Amino acid sequence: MNSSSIEHVDVLIIGAGISGIGAAYYLQTMQPGKTLAILEARDEIGGTWDLFRYPGIRSDSDLHTFSYEFKAWENEKAIASADAIMAYLRETVAENGIRQSIRFRHKVISAAWSTADRRWLVEIERLDTSEHIIMSCGWFFCASGYYRYDQGHTPEFPGRERFRGQIVHPQHWPEDLDYRGKRVVIIGSGATAVTLVPAMAETAGHVTMLQRSPTYIVPVPSEDRLANTLPKLIGRDRAYAVTRRKNIAKQRLVWRFCQQYPRAARRLIRHLNAKQLPAGYPVDEHFRPAYNPWDQRLCAVPDADMFKAIRDGRASVATAQIETFTERGIRLQSGGELEADIIVTATGLSLLAFGGISLSVDGVPVNVSEKVAFKGFLLSDVPNFVYVFGYTNSSWTLKVGLVCEHFCRLLAYMDANGHTICYPQLTGSSPL
Numbered sequence: 030m031n032s033s034s035i036e037h038v039d040v041l042i043i044g045a046g047i048s049g050i051g052a053a054y055y056l057q058t059m060q061p062g063k064t065l066a067i068l069e070a071r072d073e074i075g076g077t078w079d080l081f082r083y084p085g086i087r088s089d090s091d092l093h094t095f096s097y098e099f100k101a102w103e104n105e106k107a108i109a110s111a112d113a114i115m116a117y118l119r120e121t122v123a124e125n126g127i128r129q130s131i132r133f134r135h136k137v138i139s140a141a142w143s144t145a146d147r148r149w150l151v152e153i154e155r156l157d158t159s160e161h162i163i164m165s166c167g168w169f170f171c172a173s174g175y176y177r178y179d180q181g182h183t184p185e186f187p188g189r190e191r192f193r194g195q196i197v198h199p200q201h202w203p204e205d206l207d208y209r210g211k212r213v214v215i216i217g218s219g220a221t222a223v224t225l226v227p228a229m230a231e232t233a234g235h236v237t238m239l240q241r242s243p244t245y246i247v248p249v250p251s252e253d254r255l256a257n258t259l260p261k262l263i264g265r266d267r268a269y270a271v272t273r274r275k276n277i278a279k280q281r282l283v284w285r286f287c288q289q290y291p292r293a294a295r296r297l298i299r300h301l302n303a304k305q306l307p308a309g310y311p312v313d314e315h316f317r318p319a320y321n322p323w324d325q326r327l328c329a330v331p332d333a334d335m336f337k338a339i340r341d342g343r344a345s346v347a348t349a350q351i352e353t354f355t356e357r358g359i360r361l362q363s364g365g366e367l368e369a370d371i372i373v374t375a376t377g378l379s380l381l382a383f384g385g386i387s388l389s390v391d392g393v394p395v396n397v398s399e400k401v402a403f404k405g406f407l408l409s410d411v412p413n414f415v416y417v418f419g420y421t422n423s424s425w426t427l428k429v430g431l432v433c434e435h436f437c438r439l440l441a442y443m444d445a446n447g448h449t450i451c452y453p454q455l456t457g458s459s460p461l
């Protein structure tokens with residue numbers, strides 16, 4: 030292909046999830062002279078928040094920190110449903126004219142950096158026409174999330190084929206799944222499982238959450254009283270800024286407290302759990318993890334909805350290892366069988382770095398495991414490449430904002446000083 034016929038943009042953003050949309054906003058606002066395009070493999074924005082359709086799907090972060098700094102979260106629910114998050118993202122895209130920059134059903138396959146040409150050549154599969162096209166860009170901005178979209182993670186369960194009921198993964202929720210009056214076993218005790226338990230227990234016959242080992246589960250209010258009162262007093266934007274600061278401070282405080290005083294944190298969480306559970310409930314068997322709080326992500330349950338379902342007898346927890354699936358349900362290694370009509374495998378995501386895109390620099394494939402991350406957004410010896418990976422111990426999007434602002438300042442510095450290439454380099458290694 031003649032290089033002059035290849036479409037070129039200054040910054041090519043991969044992914045139109047919450048990260049990619051945020052990146053487009055910051056670039057448009059802080060670097061209005063740069064051209065950009067967003068390539069999105071799916072036919073809708075939102076990534077995670079459009080993909081998952083299981084009952085009750087919601088955030089477990091408060092939206093005053095999970096939403097963007099530049100656009101106030103106005104919904105009265107601080108812990109919000111996927112629908113509310115999608116409405117917020119659609120509004121962001123519409124208000125800022127971002128949709129016109131998005132090319133849907135454009136899946137990026139590979140990207141090759143050429144130092145001689147000072148640009149990336151990007152191979153794209155158009156999922157609408159099956160055509161392969163090439164674009165070029167000065168900067169490759171990877172906002173592709175961190176997991177596979179085509180399949181979730183499911184461990185090998187012995188005897189799986191014997192089960193006569195239905196097996197469902199939350200990442201591929203059948204639209205017409207009817208679980209009214211049915212016995213449901215949910216395998217797992219992460220954020221997805223603790224969301225599904227109360228949501229399904231509303232109409233299911235009974236829901237059992239089957240976990241190999243317990244997770245910390247903390248009740249949180251679904252609404253933030255300060256956030257809902259303050260706008261009337263000081264206006265929407267100032268109220269949002271104050272609530273956001275308050276919640277950032279609270280998240281940091283809780284995390285520090287858990288890290289510095291793990292025993293006290295354990296006792297506190299146990300106390301909060303026991304208060305929500307019926308008298309005599311075996312709290313330690315089902316809610317006392319082997320690790321310390323915030324050594325893994327805490328699971329938040331809004332208004333203690335999961336505990337309420339347990340109190341009401343609509344849901345229960347089993348802590349045991351699976352021996353095998355049977356025709357009727359799941360036999361446990363400790364003996365006994367959990368009978369089920371539906372088994373939900375809430376066993377997680379399949380991780381995938383950089384949207385599965387093959388990267389190369391001057392003809393040499395980039396082996397990501399050999400690279401060193403710089404400031405959590407650049408990779409050693411990979412020129413003009415930015416990736417965005419949010420926080421795991423705080424709201425993801427807080428870091429997206431920091432990375433995007435930093436990137437825009439870097440572009441401004443490079444322009445002011447006549448630089449066109451930027452990459453971090455380890456001391457002692459030779460330049461490209």
Ligand SMILES: Cc1cc2nc3c(=O)[nH]c(=O)nc-3n(C[C@H](O)[C@H](O)[C@H](O)COP(=O)(O)OP(=O)(O)OC[C@H]3O[C@@H](n4cnc5c(N)ncnc54)[C@H](O)[C@@H]3O)c2cc1C
Nearest residue numbers: 044046047048070076077088089090137173174384424425
């Ligand atoms: C069920 C669930 C709940 C969560 N809740 C929270 C929470 O409450 N708080 C929190 O902080 N985090 C939460 N997370 C983590 C969450 O994924 C992030 O917070 C955030 O939504 C990620 O946004 P993203 O835009 O970076 O990635 P994604 O939402 O994964 O979007 C990536 C986009 O890139 C596109 N893409 C990928 N590869 C390619 C390619 N090769 N070519 C073209 N396009 C591509 C995808 O189609 C997708 O649209 C949750 C995750 C899940 C799964």
